[in-house]
Amino acid sequence: MIDLYTADTPNGFKVSIALEELGLPYEVHALSFANREQKAPEYLKINPNGRIPAIVDRDNDHFAVFESGAILIYLAEKTGRLMPSDFKGRSTVIQWLMFQMGGVGPMQGQANVFYRYFPEKIPAAIERYQNETRRLYEVLDSRLGQVEYLAGDYSIADIATFPWVRIHDWAGVSVDGLEHLQRWMTALEARPAVQRGLQVPPSTKAEAEQVKAAQSILVR
Template sequence: MIDLYTAATPNGHKVSIALEELGLPYRVNCLSFERKEQKSADYLRINPNGRIPAIVDHDNDDFTVFESGAILIYLAEKTGRLLPQDPRQRSVALQWLMFQMGGVGPMQGQANVFLRYFPERIASVTERYQNETRRLYEVLDGRLASVEYLAGDYGIADIATFPWVRVHDWAGVSLDGLEHLQRWMQQIDARPAVQRGLQVPLREGDESRLVSTAQSMLVR
């Protein structure tokens, strides 16, 4: 059993989507940002950075993993899925995962902050992050012009990037003219495991609940 500590954010959805795709049983612990539960002493013992997501793998001696990209790699290696075994192909997958971790996430995250939350409206700063996010989207679009998924086959690079691009409107970034990126988005959005992962957690403040993909599939 895996304990998932999460909230309804793109980074949180990365891990719930991966868990659903891999069919691993997990328990959801939704952290309230309003109550600053991510800064509690108990949670900081799991993730000293005080961010979500994080997991505790009780099947591996209560091993903890934080940082969404690290969690995706851990789950892929645990199951032998969603990350190629061939060294060259694996490198390609990790390159695109790092592209999201070091580029799309931070740039779009800053666009979100300055557009939605920053107390002062600084147009030049907001536009700087929006423009850089759009540029990164164009890089993705160029890649997807020649491959179906970012690393060729569907995997953790796609799972990491999709939840961010999905909320492009929230950052004020358009997908107009990016036909390959739009096609990729539609393909991933149609996956049943992705749809289930996007529903985790249902809302901030939900009580912890047990989610078992194997059991849920039996009743569908």
């Protein structure tokens, strides 16, 4: 059994989608940003960084894993699925996973901040992060013009990237003209496990507003 500590954010969805795809049993612990539960002492013992998501694998001596990319790798290696076992295939998946972790998430997160939340509008900052996010989308589009999924076969790289790209409008970034990226988005949206993962955890309207603000901060 996996304990999943999460909230309604792109990074949280990565792990809930992966758990649904892998069919692993898990128990959801929804953390309230409004109540700063992610900073509670008991949670900091699981994730010293005080962010979501994190997991605890009860079947592996209650082993805790934090950082969404690290969690995805752990789950893939635990099950032998969603990442190839051969050296080159595994490297390809990790390269595209790191592209999301180091590029799409941070840049789109900053676009969210300056476009939605910053107390004053700074056009140069908004343009800088929106343009960089669009450039990263174009890299994804080019890749997806060559292969069906980011690493060839469906993998944790797709699971990591999709929850961010699906909210491109929130950052004010268009996907117009990126036909391969749009095709990929449609394919992932149709997956039953993805649909189920996007419902974890169910959120109230009040909490949703807190989550929207947090989405721009929880970018790793």
